[in-house]
Amino acid sequence: MMDDFSTLIGGIAGDGINEAGVTVARLFNRLGFRIFMYYDYPSLIRGGHNFSVVRASKQNVGACVDQIDVLIALNQDTVEMHKWRLGDGSFVIYDADRVKADGIKQRSCGIPVTQILKDEGALPVMKNTCILGGFCRVAGIEWSVLKDVLLKHIPKKVEQNLRVARRGYDSAVELCRVERSTPSQDQVALPVMTGNQAICLGLIKAGLGAYVAYPMTPSSSLLDFMARLAPDFGLKVVHPENEIAVILMAQGFAYAGIKAAVGTSGGGFCLMTEGVSLAGMAENPVVIVVSQRTGPSTGLPTYTAQGDLHFVLNAGQGEFPRFVVSPGDAADAYYWSGIAMNMAWKYQTPAFILSDKVTSESLYSLDAAGDVLEEEPSLWDGQGRYSRYSHTKTGVSALAFPPQKGQVIKADSYVHDEFGITTEDPKITKEMNDKRLKKGRSMAEDLDRYETVKVFGEETSKTALLCWGSNKGVCIEAARKFGLKAIQVLVLSPFPEAKLKHALEGVHRLIAVECNSTAQLARLVGLYGIKTHDWILKYDGRPFSLDDLQANLGRVLG
Amino acid sequence: MNPKDLATYAKNTWCPGCGNFSILNAMRAVLAELDGEGYPIENVVLVSGIGCHAKIVDYLNVNSFYSIHGRTLPVATAIKLANPDLKVICFSGDGDSLSEGLDHLVFAAKRNIDITLILHDNRVFGLTTGQYTPTSPKGFKGKSTPQGSDELPMNPPELMLACGATYIARGYTHGIDLLQRLFREAVLHKGFSFVDVLQVCVSYFNMYEAYNKRTYEVKGNDTGSFKEAQRIIRSWNYDGGETLIPLGKFYEIDAPRLDQAFLGARPKDLDRHSKVKMLLENFI
Ligand SMILES: Cc1ncc(C[n+]2csc(CCOP(=O)(O)OP(=O)(O)O)c2C)c(N)n1
Ligand code: SF4
Ligand SMILES: [Mg+2]
Numbered sequence: 001m002m003d004d005f006s007t008l009i010g011g012i013a014g015d016g017i018n019e020a021g022v023t024v025a026r027l028f029n030r031l032g033f034r035i036f037m038y039y040d041y042p043s044l045i046r047g048g049h050n051f052s053v054v055r056a057s058k059q060n061v062g063a064c065v066d067q068i069d070v071l072i073a074l075n076q077d078t079v080e081m082h083k084w085r086l087g088d089g090s091f092v093i094y095d096a097d098r099v100k101a102d103g104i105k106q107r108s109c110g111i112p113v114t115q116i117l118k119d120e121g122a123l124p125v126m127k128n129t130c131i132l133g134g135f136c137r138v139a140g141i142e143w144s145v146l147k148d149v150l151l152k153h154i155p156k157k158v159e160q161n162l163r164v165a166r167r168g169y170d171s172a173v174e175l176c177r178v179e180r181s182t183p184s185q186d187q188v189a190l191p192v193m194t195g196n197q198a199i200c201l202g203l204i205k206a207g208l209g210a211y212v213a214y215p216m217t218p219s220s221s222l223l224d225f226m227a228r229l230a231p232d233f234g235l236k237v238v239h240p241e242n243e244i245a246v247i248l249m250a251q252g253f254a255y256a257g258i259k260a261a262v263g264t265s266g267g268g269f270c271l272m273t274e275g276v277s278l279a280g281m282a283e284n285p286v287v288i289v290v291s292q293r294t295g296p297s298t299g300l301p302t303y304t305a306q307g308d309l310h311f312v313l314n315a316g317q318g319e320f321p322r323f324v325v326s327p328g329d330a331a332d333a334y335y336w337s338g339i340a341m342n343m344a345w346k347y348q349t350p351a352f353i354l355s356d357k358v359t360s361e362s363l364y365s366l367d368a369a370g371d372v373l374e375e376e377p378s379l380w381d382g383q384g385r386y387s388r389y390s391h392t393k394t395g396v397s398a399l400a401f402p403p404q405k406g407q408v409i410k411a412d413s414y415v416h417d418e419f420g421i422t423t424e425d426p427k428i429t430k431e432m433n434d435k436r437l438k439k440g441r442s443m444a445e446d447l448d449r450y451e452t453v454k455v456f457g458e459e460t461s462k463t464a465l466l467c468w469g470s471n472k473g474v475c476i477e478a479a480r481k482f483g484l485k486a487i488q489v490l491v492l493s494p495f496p497e498a499k500l501k502h503a504l505e506g507v508h509r510l511i512a513v514e515c516n517s518t519a520q521l522a523r524l525v526g527l528y529g530i531k532t533h534d535w536i537l538k539y540d541g542r543p544f545s546l547d548d549l550q551a552n553l554g555r556v557l558g
Numbered sequence: 559m560n561p562k563d564l565a566t567y568a569k570n571t572w573c574p575g576c577g578n579f580s581i582l583n584a585m586r587a588v589l590a591e592l593d594g595e596g597y598p599i600e601n602v603v604l605v606s607g608i609g610c611h612a613k614i615v616d617y618l619n620v621n622s623f624y625s626i627h628g629r630t631l632p633v634a635t636a637i638k639l640a641n642p643d644l645k646v647i648c649f650s651g652d653g654d655s656l657s658e659g660l661d662h663l664v665f666a667a668k669r670n671i672d673i674t675l676i677l678h679d680n681r682v683f684g685l686t687t688g689q690y691t692p693t694s695p696k697g698f699k700g701k702s703t704p705q706g707s708d709e710l711p712m713n714p715p716e717l718m719l720a721c722g723a724t725y726i727a728r729g730y731t732h733g734i735d736l737l738q739r740l741f742r743e744a745v746l747h748k749g750f751s752f753v754d755v756l757q758v759c760v761s762y763f764n765m766y767e768a769y770n771k772r773t774y775e776v777k778g779n780d781t782g783s784f785k786e787a788q789r790i791i792r793s794w795n796y797d798g799g800e801t802l803i804p805l806g807k808f809y810e811i812d813a814p815r816l817d818q819a820f821l822g823a824r825p826k827d828l829d830r831h832s833k834v835k836m837l838l839e840n841f842i
Contacts, residue, residue: 026842197841207830210640249632255603278625402600402641403598404600405600410622413608
């Protein structure tokens with residue numbers, strides 16, 4: 001019985017490596033494993049080298065390990081580039097018509113993929129199905145499990161897919177004898193999805209009515225998924241001329257009473273900043289998903305980074321409150337996206353979901369913390385004359401949407417009075433600034449009921465890892481191995497100072513783990529008098545593997 | 559409704575003699591009139607950019623979204639997509655829509671979204687005190703071009719015709735009757751309507767006398783003909799010479815609109831909770 005099983009499948013772009021990885025993930029999911037899949041691909045459409053690493057474990061996982069148990073190679077490059085990951089007990093499955101396995105010391109199994117496809121008159125895209133048939137046999141996964149997964153998820157050309165898979169399955173039996181592993185059956189299967197898909201569903205549950213975006217990796221799959229869901233949920237999905245239009249359109253929707261979200265990555269977000277400031281001033285609710293990739297500028301479009309924390313915290317001229325949450329996996333993404341939508345509307349501010357390539361595009365078992373439902377914003381009661389920016393105790397003015405008979409609803413980017421008419425009066429200028437800041441304090445109080453800072457690992461340890469976003473998974477695991485505490489800061493604005501300080505009680509040594517070169521969270525907590533003693537930073541576009549972090553921790557803890 | 563009912567308490571800060579007053583008065587009259595004809599005022603939303611022109615929304619007691627420089631159209635587009643019952647009218651400047659926000663203007667016309675854009679075309683940056691814009695004539699001596707601008711002006715109605723706008727007209731701020739007529743037509747038009755208003759800026763580009771001499775109203779033209787519209791529009795290229803300047807309606811056709819494609823309303827009794835639950839099943 002194996003508790004932890006890693007499979008790498010690699011080939012060229014166009015081979016459908018992502019989908020193949022997803023199928024592997026689904027197979028393990030059916031067997032009761034928890035899943036993490038990292039998909040690595042260069043920014044090109046055909047050729048190059050793509051690979052998916054699927055880690056299946058008895059526990060929730062959010063990171064890869066260097067060593068893999070099975071290597072599935074659709075081409076020679078995959079073998080050459082990844083053979084260093086093979087252990088003595090690992091094995092290799094390859095397309096025997098395209099890969100020479102001479103150099104492989106481990107047990108290996110060639111599947112005559114090309115021949116099978118030819119015999120079955122199948123399209124080249126079916127080579128995945130074929131080799132995965134072989135994989136199942138080799139890994140000891142029952143045929144029925146593969147059949148169920150294919151029937152459910154590959155609805156096109158079912159019969160042919162099944163035949164091709166079965167041939168792959170059967171040919172593996174004939175070619176090699178690898179012991180079957182018997183994975184556990186004691187956990188129920190969870191939905192397996194990417195962080196971006198989880199963000200979409202979280203937003204939709206909290207009342208999303210419109211999604212506006214201009215494609216940019218790693219946020220584009222949000223747009224794809226929203227567009228597909230649009231008919232089911234009556235979403236208005238718009239892909240306009242550029243990101244400036246995107247963020248302005250979202251506010252047009254908000255003005256008319258429709259909950260809107262936008263999604264982008266750093267470059268697109270640069271274009272949005274004037275709109276973010278507008279949302280701050282005119283008090284337009286808007287949810288902004290920023291999925292980070294390696295920067296600056298075009299950087300590495302398909303690789304990860306955590307380089308935009310301070311950019312997002314400070315984007316837009318002037319001072320105004322904002323909500324910023326950085327989910328660490330799909331479960332966080334699902335849960336907190338709904339909260340982000342609620343915060344945007346309850347406090348009429350921009351609300352950010354700060355993701356990155358890893359959280360956005362990796363596949364996770366969705367072990368959701370709970371259900372977030374749509375919360376009603378403060379709506380005008382219909383009494384007296386409506387004033388869009390009337391003063392209240394919380395700073396939040398009631399919303400009304402046109403048409404309202406006999407009433408006028410005025411939103412304004414200039415300094416304005418309560419009714420929404422432009423003014424340059426110094427007293428009103430200050431009062432309105434105070435009003436907006438008051439909303440930030442009200443939001444902070446409201447957030448007290450949520451776990452904005454999470455503690456994992458050895459709670460009594462005097463040494464803690466400090467992380468945010470996609471480093472959650474790797475930090476939790478490393479902390480468990482080293483007997484350390486791991487602290488995940490989920491909400492970055494309004495900053496959960498008290499909760500973080502509480503989590504840090506008894507901690508004498510704090511180690512920041514970040515995917516950037518300047519330790520941005522460490523800098524942020526420093527503003528609250530919290531000292532980080534060591535930084536473990538990675539900024540080559542790739543996420544920490546568990547081994548990377550362990551090696552670094554070993555060095556730091558010496 | 560009396561047009562006076564549409565005034566606000568905001569202090570008007572336009573220069574005395576500014577052409578913007580005519581635009582304000584003409585639009586106020588049109589909105590008051592339409593209110594009595596089945597287009598209730600609460601269904602109107604005004605969207606403005608930033609510039610002297612944009613102040614108009616503070617002077618009209620009507621729903622409004624005072625946006626940022628160059629960004630009237632994306633806001634207006636979304637408001638219309640959100641609620642097709644609303645009449646959405648943009649007030650924009652030549653700097654606003656032709657410089658800072660040109661991309662949005664091209665796309666609004668391309669989409670033929672059912673909104674109206676009134677271009678306060680004073681051919682100068684008013685609020686930033688006198689720089690050349692895309693419609694200033696070549697040789698225009700502004701603060702950023704003290705030796706005279708080297709660029710030829712752009713012809714906005716021609717651009718709109720090429721991009722797919724379905725109502726194109728030109729007015730002049732010293733001709734309030736025509737202005738009112740064009741505004742009314744533009745607001746009632748189904749599709750993207752564009753009115754280029756030659757707006758006199760008394761402080762930085764006073765074309766009052768030149769326009770009085772050179773403008774004329776086109777009459778009896780075939781407004782359904784692209785070719786004829788193009789010919790009339792091209793007869794004046796915003797140069798500084800003696801060419802006559804046509805005013806009036808140049809073009810009006812009926813064409814499919816983006817807002818029609820978005821009518822698919824939300825499913826009734828949408829139970830998001832159970833629907834998402836069902837969707838999650840598909841991910842197992
Ligand atoms: C992003 C941005 N850039 C520059 C400005 C400064 N600005 C304010 S109004 C204006 C030009 C206005 O010209 P126009 O749109 O023609 O309006 P007018 O004042 O002539 O009516 C500029 C550049 C601004 N507000 N925002
Ligand atoms: S500067 Fe020109 S456009 Fe602006 S208010 Fe004065 S006259 Fe009118
Ligand atoms: Mg101007």
